[in-house]
Amino acid sequence: MAFHFNIGRDDLLKAIGAQQNITNKKGTLAILSNVLLEVQPDHIVLTGTDLEIGLKQRVPAEVLETGTLTLPAKKLFEVARESGSSILSLKELDNNWVEISAGPSLYRLAGMVADEFPSFPAYNEEAMVIMESVILADLVDKTVFSIAQDKENMFTLTAAMLQKVMQDDHVMLKMVTSDGHRLTIMSKEVETSLEQLHLNPITLIPRRGVQEIRKFCENKTSLSFGVEEKQAVLKSDDSLLIIRLMEGDFPDFQGLLSVLSKENSIRIDRIRFLESLKRINLFTEDLFHAIKMDIADNTMVLTSQNADFGSAKDEFNVEYSGPPLTLGFNCRYFIETLQVMEGDVITASINTQESPCMITSDEDKGFLSIIMPMKL
Missing domain, CATH: 3.10.150.10 (DNA Polymerase III, subunit A, domain 2)
Structure with a gap:
């Protein structure tokens, strides 16, 4: 049976937008780039899958005729996104074509029969x-x-x-x-x-x-x-x-955790450290983002060098009373870790010059990051 329904633009855009990362994957089956529309008496069900991830959504709609068909997910998303109308009307025509009315605009979109669409996995x-x-x-x-x-x-x-x-x-x-x-x-x-x-x-x-x-x-x-x-x-x-x-x-990873200790612990202002790392990263080599950390007498000095552009150096205060340390790390790893952490102060624990760095924060319970060192 050929379907015909009216749907709110925002409802369709939200639903079909959630399908984009699933249906846009390049695959061998052409129908996997389509979304399955199952038009029920009082709503529609949108289903997308790439055989590894499947998403099924129930969307409110004014249904005039029920039916089932698949439509290209990306093109349907683009039509909804660019539409100037708050309501879209979708009507199935002969040979799996669908007519989409959106205010003064009219589109014709080629669909594919639902028979070839993979069945959705059962679950408990x-x-x-x-x-x-x-x-x-x-x-x-x-x-x-x-x-x-x-x-x-x-x-x-x-x-x-x-x-x-x-x-x-x-x-x-x-x-x-x-x-x-x-x-x-x-x-x-x-x-x-x-x-x-x-x-x-x-x-x-x-x-x-x-x-x-x-x-x-x-x-x-x-x-x-x-x-x-x-x-x-x-x-x-x-x-x-x-x-x-x-x-x-x-x-x-439990074996790694068991050998790490907090003997040499450095307390660092998280935001100040993050800002410094971003500046120093401007002059790292693109592949390894290597930086040098010199830590001694409550001071941390960060340096980086780039063969084409030059070098950078930044110095700031930390809380540290252990022996002097000279360390090499991938700057990007520290940046990404600090960006997701909470709290004003972090603790970086490093046993020796060659050992991994463990990062924690008293204000971010449950979080732990370990970053392996680099040879400078």
């Missing part, structure tokens, strides 16, 4: 628990930057590991990411009801899935969350997100 509703969306959002915000890019040798580093641990009779959710040069951990205490949340021995969420989780959390107070053997599921009143989990092992 009983395995899901209700949780505050801000918890997942905070876990992602504090760790997503250190997930490895696809070129990394160890493929599983392109995912975030999610853990549930018991700590002093409290239930903690922990997200761990690493690109081989740095490690970031964020732990959040959650309600005891999350004891019912089942996680796999190793739960790995791919980077794109982590990014979609963050977007899913926006403008939501709570959501339902579940992890099954091969997929993670997030559900709200009008949306359903399913992410295929990655298989494999994650590096044993």
